[in-house]
Amino acid sequence: TSDIRPLVAGNWKMNGTRSSLDQIRAIAHGVSGPLSRKLDALICPPATLLYVATTLTVDTRLMIGAQDCHQKARTGAHTGDISAEMIRDCFATHVIVGHSERRQEYGESNHRVLLKARAAYDQGLTAIICIGETREERAEGRTMEVLHRQLRGSLPDDATAANTIIAYEPVWAIGTGQTPRADEVAKVHARIRADLVARFGEGGETIRLLYGGSVNPGNAKELLGIPHVNGALIGGASLKAADFLSIYHAYE
Ligand code: PEP
Secondary structure (H helix, E strand, O other): OOOOOOEEEEEOOOOOOHHHHHHHHHHHHHOOOHHHHOOEEEEEOOHHHHHHHHHHOOOOOEEEEEOOOOOOOOOOOOOOOOOHHHHHHOOOOEEEEOOHHHHHHOOOOHHHHHHHHHHHHHOOOEEEEEEOOOHHHHHOOOHHHHHHHHHHHHOOOOOOOOOEEEEEOOHHHOOOOOOOOHHHHHHHHHHHHHHHHHHHHHHHHOOEEEEEOOOOOOOHHHHHOOOOOOEEEEOHHHOOHHHHHHHHHHHO
16 A cells, blocks of 8 residues: 555665665765655665775664575574674674575575575564566566566564565566566566465555666655555665765655
């Protein structure tokens, strides 16, 4: 429903060094004006910048999140991994789980994504759970079936609007400059909403549904105006403050 508070979120992926902190500063400044009364903003920088990013954005309206976490919530012998507890310890509030790049490059299953979401809940973080069909699945007409299976398999039973955000990201739209037509996004988001309501009842009505995949300043207004699109998850166009803020201001 339209009374869901929108969220404009950026996923920096494996981009960003200390010199990029200027962009975080500029974004934090840009999202702390009057529009922040009706709209939230989040940036998920690489883990190396997480703590300094939250430190820089204290007393601003920009929230900071991580891009992934291990399925074990706190500590363990998992070289190179980051736990939800570590993310919380950096004062971050959100964590992306199940991004298609993780699913593809690391073979992350729906079940592993579910466990990661649970680890996030365990530490009081909001999980941004990503789902989306590949180009091949779309060509085979299996989009809805794939999304239904991903939703069922990746969402814990105790998902709520407070601890969970869903990002619908067609894999073929990520980083390609291609997006589904507005009517296709509308249809998919309506189906995801119906799926959530069927499983979670009233609670499913308020879980935020983001669209992700080649959102840019030129197409933001159309994509963000689609029913049941409660915001965006932005990759490439979130790296530069001017682009991110231009998308954010599409809500004006
Ligand atoms: C993403 O990977 O989450 C994404 C949406 O990327 P892009 O905006 O670059 O397509």
